[in-house]
Amino acid sequence: MCGIVGYIGKRQAQPLLLGCLGRLEYRGYDSCGIAILGSSTEVYKDAVRVKELEKASPQFTGTAGIAHTRWAPHGEPSRINAHPHCDCTGKIAVVHNGVIQNYQQLRQQLTSEGHNLVSETDTEVIPHLIEKYYNGDLEKAVAAALREIEGSYAIIVSMTGEPALVVARRDSPLIIGIGDRENFIASDVPAILDHTNMVKYLEDGDIAVITPDKVIVRSGGVEIDREEHKILWSVEDAQKAGYEHFMLKEIHEQPRVIRDTLGGYISAPEPVTDLALPGTTDSKNTLILACGTSYHAALVGKYVIEQLAKTPVRAELASEFNYSGQASAGDRAIVITQSGETADALKAIKRLKDEGCRVIVITNVVGSTASRLADHIVYTRAGPEISVAATKSFIAQLIVLYWLALPYSTADVRKRGNQIRGLRQLPVKVQQVLDDDTPIMECARYLSGFDNVFFIGRGINYPVALEGALKLKEISYIHAEGYAAGELKHGPFALLGSGTPVVAIASPDNTYETMLTNIKEVKARHSPVIALAAEGDDIIGELADSVITVPQVDPIFSPVVNTVALQLLAYYTAKERDCSIDFPRNLAKSVTVE
Numbered sequence: 001m002c003g004i005v006g007y008i009g010k011r012q013a014q015p016l017l018l019g020c021l022g023r024l025e026y027r028g029y030d031s032c033g034i035a036i037l038g039s040s041t042e043v044y045k046d047a048v049r050v051k052e053l054e055k056a057s058p059q060f061t062g063t064a065g066i067a068h069t070r071w072a073p074h075g076e077p078s079r080i081n082a083h084p085h086c087d088c089t090g091k092i093a094v095v096h097n098g099v100i101q102n103y104q105q106l107r108q109q110l111t112s113e114g115h116n117l118v119s120e121t122d123t124e125v126i127p128h129l130i131e132k133y134y135n136g137d138l139e140k141a142v143a144a145a146l147r148e149i150e151g152s153y154a155i156i157v158s159m160t161g162e163p164a165l166v167v168a169r170r171d172s173p174l175i176i177g178i179g180d181r182e183n184f185i186a187s188d189v190p191a192i193l194d195h196t197n198m199v200k201y202l203e204d205g206d207i208a209v210i211t212p213d214k215v216i217v218r219s220g221g222v223e224i225d226r227e228e229h230k231i232l233w234s235v236e237d238a239q240k241a242g243y244e245h246f247m248l249k250e251i252h253e254q255p256r257v258i259r260d261t262l263g264g265y266i267s268a269p270e271p272v273t274d275l276a277l278p279g280t281t282d283s284k285n286t287l288i289l290a291c292g293t294s295y296h297a298a299l300v301g302k303y304v305i306e307q308l309a310k311t312p313v314r315a316e317l318a319s320e321f322n323y324s325g326q327a328s329a330g331d332r333a334i335v336i337t338q339s340g341e342t343a344d345a346l347k348a349i350k351r352l353k354d355e356g357c358r359v360i361v362i363t364n365v366v367g368s369t370a371s372r373l374a375d376h377i378v379y380t381r382a383g384p385e386i387s388v389a390a391t392k393s394f395i396a397q398l399i400v401l402y403w404l405a406l407p408y409s410t411a412d413v414r415k416r417g418n419q420i421r422g423l424r425q426l427p428v429k430v431q432q433v434l435d436d437d438t439p440i441m442e443c444a445r446y447l448s449g450f451d452n453v454f455f456i457g458r459g460i461n462y463p464v465a466l467e468g469a470l471k472l473k474e475i476s477y478i479h480a481e482g483y484a485a486g487e488l489k490h491g492p493f494a495l496l497g498s499g500t501p502v503v504a505i506a507s508p509d510n511t512y513e514t515m516l517t518n519i520k521e522v523k524a525r526h527s528p529v530i531a532l533a534a535e536g537d538d539i540i541g542e543l544a545d546s547v548i549t550v551p552q553v554d555p556i557f558s559p560v561v562n563t564v565a566l567q568l569l570a571y572y573t574a575k576e577r578d579c580s581i582d583f584p585r586n587l588a589k590s591v592t593v594e
């Protein structure tokens, strides 16, 4: 996610802002830049690290300025797309976090009015709109520009000759750090904690005018006093936004991640150019390839596309496909990779392209190698994932897969409408899982005492069992196996007993009754059972030893709520065992060897 910082005061702004940007590096970024307000506005930016920017940038003189780390949502990482962005005169500079949904219309309109927009970003429309409305009052021009914008933003605006910075927010965080005859602005507390621990949090719709001595906040044109808060966290704590680990923070970000991913791509689900599923236009195959957690998303994707579009799909491990898988010219392949750098996924993409397949890449990282190799890219909007264990990127991948599949749904109009509504309700449902984590913590305390655990699921929740087991083993070091519930009796039964708990996913779909039978079989072998069931299930409590309840959703979306519950189960179990949760032993965030 992008980071923004601003400063106005008595010190030279350039070194101070670069230091603040360095404090935001942990969030991940692909480019950065600064604008310093002296007798003119001086901008320096590039697709480089903050340290490199510091070395390469000329020394600018000025005691006010703005700065940005960009994590490209669209528009490749490049000097031209990096922030700050300026108007035609070069006097107005803007840094922005968020997504402007109607930027294409605004861009066309501004271009037809003679504005020269040079980047591929949505942000660049903002300085040009401000230029258009500027009539001697920067705050009014910002307010007028923002009235035209649909979407989310946290912005800082500077203008040559203006003694103040103007900032505003909607659906993107922005704080003001209060200093002694100097003030700071940032998207995140860690950016400014070296300088002040007194902050005001802006609310949606606020516009503030900031000078070295004053902060004037207005909401709806009326001046308003936003309370000052003292931050008691260290910089490291602040980077985790108060959560003990990045993993927990990232799990809790998931309602926002779903909203952002849907907001970025779905006005109404529309077919993706190049996807055209088999059965709809021709007889070519559809393959989904990935590794690790992304492979579990691929398996859910297989079920989703098969159920919605009633057409066969193959999901394979990229590492296996590379040696034995088959693909033919014209086949459509979806490769899922959070990092876009996983060696096996890249090798698969190259092979698919050599075979003449069309390759759609689902990735979280703009400009990654996978995105550069793809014929068609679909970005997840999870934001940078710091914790080695993938959580929010998996959920974002599922959301993209639903979006890819929904246009091909064979359901009638009413059912399809319900499915789209169900998808949009997921942030609220996930929030319910996050809010109701006490039973999950209790189950985690119990599980933490065992050395072996089975996770069982059926149908669309079989991959969720695999993912639940993977999360548990990688961060808690408990040996965990994910199994298709029907397969337990074909071997693993030999391992069941009072020392081997089973986590059973019992979602209310066409597999439910059989899952109840499987739970009874497991109980008969004395294995303790933790059931993951939907709200309103009155039967499961009589069979299982403990129940984790998740909200009711359309069965096709059950992997989302179930996975979030299992992520929390793994997290709290690992915490009980005092493990290195964010950086588990022997693991790397990006696996660049085969």
Ligand code: F6R
Residues within 6 Å of the ligand: 291, 292, 293, 294, 295, 336, 337, 338, 339, 340, 341, 342, 345, 388, 389, 390, 391, 470, 471, 474, 589, 590, 591
């Ligand atoms: C598990 C995990 C890994 C990755 C796998 C693929 O929590 O993070 O299993 O899912 O290494 O990585 P990407 O998606 O970057 O290709």
